Amino acid sequence: MTQEIHGTVADGFQAxxxxxxxxxxxxxxxxxxQLCAYVHGRKVVDLWAGTDADALYGVFSSTKGAAHLVVALLVQDGTLELDRKVTYYWPEFAAEGKGQLTLRELLAHRAGVVGTDSxxxxxxxxxxxLLAERLADQRPFWRPGTAFGYHALVIGALAGEVVRRATGRTLQEVYEERVRAPYGxxxxxxxxxxxxxxxxxxxxxxPTPEQRALFDAAPAGPHTLASIAFNRNAAEPTDLESLPNLPLVRAKGPASVGGVASARGLAGMYAAAISEVDEKAPLxxxxxVAEFGQLHSVGYDLVARAHKSFGLGFQxxxxxxxxxxxxxxxGHSGAAGSQAFADPRSGLAYGYTRRRFAFPGGAAPENDRLARAxxxxALAL
Structure with missing residues (x-):
């Protein structure tokens, strides 16, 4: 039985x-x-199926978008400077040869501390x-600044410790006060x-048979770089898909993977980032936006073992x-299939969430057809 489609679209968005x-x-x-979108600060798509508009889902790495919006705000304020060394804010980070890394390089996934040995x-x-304390002492897995690899579970903690040292507030507190609460x-x-x-x-x-074959062909040992980045080398290896189901993770909201949101929340945040919303100026x-969206790391990702591209914090x-x-x-996608972004050239802010975690993880393929439509x-307006 096909799910009923609920919600509304603005004129011109019937397709x-x-x-x-x-x-x-x-x-x-x-x-x-759930699917939601804004164009130039006006909500134009608000749809859902099999659930309700107010349901909240774990959005995994889409959380990184919120985390790096906070960093962008602090850079814009002058509180943080992208080309200062991380150690200017966080002296302990200099251990094991990381002392020359800049904040810009850290945000571009170039630090080399994707996890810890144990x-x-x-x-x-x-x-x-706690993550930041462990990472400060970790020897990097490549020479900092010379290559890049997805810091999947830790980039939010690394950026968050810089935020905490510079402001005296956690990244989560700054996000709540400056982004989430003002826009509800x-x-x-x-x-x-x-x-x-x-x-x-x-x-x-x-998984489908094709997905399983692809997964089985990938390096799977606990000591590969990918396994370290996804904490598969721990005494109790991390089951990524279960993370938001754990009350401790939801309550603490780690800035790499711990966010909980609806599609309205995802799209609304990116709309506020680039557009006037509710008579409030863009954040x-x-x-x-241009600085953080500029390509900084492009090419072979040492963790993903594939071509990837990053701006500053954002994909x-x-x-x-x-x-x-x-x-x-x-923007930033999330492992269970969520996707969220802001396109400043078209004024489009997009958010999508789903409940089921599509094997093997990442932005669900339906995002391409939905975002394209x-x-x-938006361009036809």
Whole structure:
């Protein structure tokens, strides 16, 4: 039985509703997902199926977008300087040859500290300060600044420790005060107890035979760089898909993977970043968006073992996922399939969430057809 499509679209976006309905019709009967978009600060798409508009999901690495929006705000304020050494803010980080790394290089996934030799406990993964303490003493896995690799579980803790040292506040506190609360966003880094009933636990999807074959062909030993980056080398290896299902992770909201959001929250945050929303000026000035969206690390990702692209903290969404988007688009996808971004050239802010974790993880493939339909409609306005 096909799920019913709920919600609204603005005039000119009817094709988006049809595209969403066509996708949902081909999905499993238990599909749950949400789609939301703004154009120049106006909500133009607000759709959901198999759930309700107020449901909250673990959005995994889409959390990194919120974390690096905070960093961008502090750079814009002058509180942080991109070309200062990380040790200017965090002296202990100099251990094991990391003393010359700049904040710019750290944000571009060039630090080389994707994990630790012995891995992390669950308590450490949930707490950015504990992660940062462990990472400060870790010898980098490549010479800092010479290459890049996805710091999947730790980039938020690394950036967050710089924020804490510079401001005296945690990254999560700055985000709450300057971004989430002023706009009433359903995108939390640290889910308050009263919001817990809205959370929908992540559920896995079985891989297709083609996906399983691809996964089995990849390096799987616990001491590979990819395994270290995803904490598979720990005494209790991390089961990535279960992380947001753990109350400790939801409560602490680690800035790499611990966010909980709806599609409205994801799209609303990026709309606020680049556009006037509710008569509030954009959070980021155009020059700040351009700086953080500029390509900084492009090529062979040592962790992913594939071509990847990053700006400062944000994924280079147009190069990595959706080539039809404008140059300088900032955003970040999440392992269970979520996707969120802002395209400053078209004024489009996009958010998508789903409940089921699509094997083997990453932005769900349906995002391409959904984002393309919205982008096409936005350009036609």
């Amino acid at each position: 988006v509703r049809a595209e969403f309905a066509a996708f949902v019709a081909g999905e499993r009967p238990d599909y749950e997902g 891995g992390f406990t669950l308590a450490e993964l949930a707490d950015d300060r 966003l359903d995108f939390f880094m640290g889910l308050p107890a009263p919001q817990e009933p809205r959370f929908r636990s992540t559920q896995p999807m079985a 980021l000035k155009p020059d700040t 280079a969404t147009a190069d990595t996922w959706h080539p039809f988007l404008g140059a300088g688009t900032i 919205i982008h096409r409609a």
